[in-house]
Amino acid sequence: MNKRRARFLVFKAPSRQELEGYAFVLPCVLMLLLVLGFPVTIAVLNSFTPLWSEAKTFTLENYVKLARDDLFWNALSITLRFVGSTVLLHLIVGLAVAVALNAQIKGHRFFRVIAILPWTVPDVISGLIWRFMYNPTSGIINDLVRSSGVTRSYIEWLAHPRLALPSVIFSDVWRGYPFVMIILLAGLQAIPRELYEAARVDGATAFQEFRHITIPLLKRMIIISVALDTIWQFRRFGLVYNMTFGGPGHVTEILSLYVYKQYFRYFNFEYASAVAVVMAVIMLIISFPYVRMIVRRV
Amino acid sequence: MKGKRRRGAVIAYLFLALVCLYNLAPFVWMVFTSLKTDKEAYAIPPTFWPQEPTSEAYTQVLLWTNFPRYFLNSTVISLGTALLSTLIGSLAGYGFSRFIFRGRATLIGIILASQMLPGVLLVGPYFKVLAKFGLYNTYPGLILAFTSITLPFSTWMLKGYIDTVPEELDQAALIDGCTRLGAYSRVILPVIAPGMVATMIFAFLLAWGDLLWVLVLTSGDKMATVTLGLSRLVTQFRIIWPQLMAGSAVGALPPVILYLVLQNYLVEGLTAGAVKE
Numbered sequence: 259m260n261k262r263r264a265r266f267l268v269f270k271a272p273s274r275q276e277l278e279g280y281a282f283v284l285p286c287v288l289m290l291l292l293v294l295g296f297p298v299t300i301a302v303l304n305s306f307t308p309l310w311s312e313a314k315t316f317t318l319e320n321y322v323k324l325a326r327d328d329l330f331w332n333a334l335s336i337t338l339r340f341v342g343s344t345v346l347l348h349l350i351v352g353l354a355v356a357v358a359l360n361a362q363i364k365g366h367r368f369f370r371v372i373a374i375l376p377w378t379v380p381d382v383i384s385g386l387i388w389r390f391m392y393n394p395t396s397g398i399i400n401d402l403v404r405s406s407g408v409t410r411s412y413i414e415w416l417a418h419p420r421l422a423l424p425s426v427i428f429s430d431v432w433r434g435y436p437f438v439m440i441i442l443l444a445g446l447q448a449i450p451r452e453l454y455e456a457a458r459v460d461g462a463t464a465f466q467e468f469r470h471i472t473i474p475l476l477k478r479m480i481i482i483s484v485a486l487d488t489i490w491q492f493r494r495f496g497l498v499y500n501m502t503f504g505g506p507g508h509v510t511e512i513l514s515l516y517v518y519k520q521y522f523r524y525f526n527f528e529y530a531s532a533v534a535v536v537m538a539v540i541m542l543i544i545s546f547p548y549v550r551m552i553v554r555r556v
Numbered sequence: 557m558k559g560k561r562r563r564g565a566v567i568a569y570l571f572l573a574l575v576c577l578y579n580l581a582p583f584v585w586m587v588f589t590s591l592k593t594d595k596e597a598y599a600i601p602p603t604f605w606p607q608e609p610t611s612e613a614y615t616q617v618l619l620w621t622n623f624p625r626y627f628l629n630s631t632v633i634s635l636g637t638a639l640l641s642t643l644i645g646s647l648a649g650y651g652f653s654r655f656i657f658r659g660r661a662t663l664i665g666i667i668l669a670s671q672m673l674p675g676v677l678l679v680g681p682y683f684k685v686l687a688k689f690g691l692y693n694t695y696p697g698l699i700l701a702f703t704s705i706t707l708p709f710s711t712w713m714l715k716g717y718i719d720t721v722p723e724e725l726d727q728a729a730l731i732d733g734c735t736r737l738g739a740y741s742r743v744i745l746p747v748i749a750p751g752m753v754a755t756m757i758f759a760f761l762l763a764w765g766d767l768l769w770v771l772v773l774t775s776g777d778k779m780a781t782v783t784l785g786l787s788r789l790v791t792q793f794r795i796i797w798p799q800l801m802a803g804s805a806v807g808a809l810p811p812v813i814l815y816l817v818l819q820n821y822l823v824e825g826l827t828a829g830a831v832k833e
Contacts (some may be wrong), residue, residue: 264797272657272658275655275656276655276656276657276658277653278651278655278736279654279655279656279657279660280651280657281651282647282648282650282651282654282655282736282740283647283648283651283652283663284645285644285647285648286644286648286667286707286711286772287648287663288647289644289703289707290666290667290704290707290708291668292700293700293701293703293704293707294670294673294678294704294708296681296685297677297678297681297682297704298673298677298678298681300641300680300684300685301677301678301680301681304680304681307586307735309684310684321590322742326579328621348569354571355571355572355575358568358571358572358575359572361564361565361568363565363568363569363572369572369576369815371577372575372576372579372580372814372824373572373576373579374819374823375579375580375583375812375815376579376582376809378666378761378808378809378812378814379765379808379811379812380764380765380766380767380782380808380817381765382765382767382783382786383765383783383786383807383808384582384802385802386786386790386800386804387582387583387585387801387804388582390585390589390797390800390801391582391585395598395600395602396598396599396600396602396797397602398581398585398602398604401602404601405601410670417640432578432579432582442821449563464564469665472572472813487615489672491672493674493675495675495676495703495767495768495769496765496766496767496783496787496799499787500767500786500787500790501640513674513676514674514675514676514768517674517676517677518676518679518711518768520787521676521679521680521683521772521814522683522771522772530676530680531677534674534676534677534680537677537679538672538673538674538677539672541672541673541674542669542672545672549665549669549672550619552664552668553661553664553668554576554704
């Protein structure tokens with residue numbers, strides 16, 4: 259303990275090896291300060307003090323306003339529902355597909371290519387495709403629903419207050435599960451096959467194998483894929499922007515869209531900064547265990 | 557025993573066939589719609605197969621709009637971002653992988669945590685600041701902005717790759733009289749070429765698919781990208797779906813081709829870099 263503290267108190271000239279290390283990471287650190295550190299500082303400052311107006315006084319006004327802003331709480335709740343459901347569904351579908359691909363059947367390479375395909379398409383474009391598929395009169399989804407005889411009406415998937423968010427979530431499952439699947443598949447492939455053979459000899463059922471071999475050995479990969487997916491889903495923007503733009507009303511207005519609107523529709527720069535800062539803090543808190551888990555191993 | 561395994565394979569096949577159907581259906585719908593006439597696309601009930609397939613929508617989009625320009629912009633910006641973040645990221649990845657120095661763990665933690673910062677936190681300041689430096693609505697401005705998203709994970713992915721290369725290689729190069737930079741560029745870079753490719757594809761895909769930044773940091777058509785062009789088409793009063801789907805198909809083509817050609821790199825890169833043990 260003492261030794262450790264001393265290292266901080268006594269300045270020791272860095273060794274040659276340390277200097278070389280600094281030299282290699284320096285461009286990256288400088289770049290990150292420029293493209294991340296600088297704008298983040300501005301955003302945080304701006305949420306407390308209007309930087310682009312006459313009266314430059316410190317104020318908590320924006321955060322007080324935020325606490326009372328129903329639309330902010332709405333956006334937060336929509337975001338949590340959107341992120342929670344998409345991440346969970348990505349995991350379920352991704353795990354199922356990964357297990358099937360890991361069965362080493364003939365042609366699994368071909369199936370893997372197809373399974374990853376939706377993820378390569380920009381979310382803006384998948385949003386547009388699904389938007390037309392959801393079209394009440396000329397879309398393929400309503401046509402299938404109608405011809406199956408469930409209903410004769412033209413359902414407004416994206417304009418109905420109750421259906422809009424589930425519809426957006428459903429289309430995001432298509433777009434996003436392959437990413438989780440790739441990571442889980444890599445994890446599955448690392449599990450020694452002998453374990454399954456031994457279990458089979460002991461007369462384990464397929465479910466028991468899954469429950470007692472696959473899941474425990476896949477735990478780390480599941481945590482990592484869920485953490486990464488949560489990060490990406492929290493930032494999702496283009497998909498919702500093009501499918502509903504947050505509507506009808508505000509029922510699909512996720513936080514990123516809400517901040518964007520505050521910035522560039524209503525030009526409330528200080529307020530938008532405050533909402534974005536809160537959003538960043540939430541993301542940092544959620545991902546803290548993940549970052550700690552990784553850093554401990556470096 | 558054998559029969560049980562056989563049944564498992566049959567179930568896997570059936571399930572994967574369903575997955576293929578689910579994954580490909582939206583692509584088929586996009587391509588079929590793009591081959592329809594405007595009138596047919598609005599038919600009630602919709603047709604599935606194009607009744608009179610026509611490339612009209614593609615001609616319209618490619619010849620009568622600024623779409624080729626958007627395509628060029630997307631390419632330049634995405635390539636620039638991929639190259640810049642992979643170059644700087646590989647240097648830093650090498651530094652983090654090969655050297656122990658004070659503040660190393662802290663820096664890695666900060667780089668990882670910086671991935672959590674949402675884009676909307678940054679776009680406001682970028683919007684205000686880039687104009688001051690004459691970088692608003694320019695390629696360098698957009699490439700810098702995208703680097704803020706791609707650099708942290710590029711660094712992390714490449715560090716993961718370099719960790720898998722034995723340090724004896726560096727030592728051998730140093731003994732042969734290479735400088736550290738020489739060991740990095742002549743010995744390590746060629747070995748981790750697959751990782752570089754994977755990182756570049758990943759950065760390219762991210763930049764190509766982005767909408768938020770181009771929405772905020774460009775104006776007019778000069779710097780607009782494919783995603784922005786398509787998003788503008790969809791906010792028009794009357795959406796011409798065949799054209800929009802034609803544009804989407806063309807816009808999805810580069811990522812899909814990149815992936816199909818280099819899929820092994822990408823899959824390995826994602827799993828080796830993002831998920832290293």
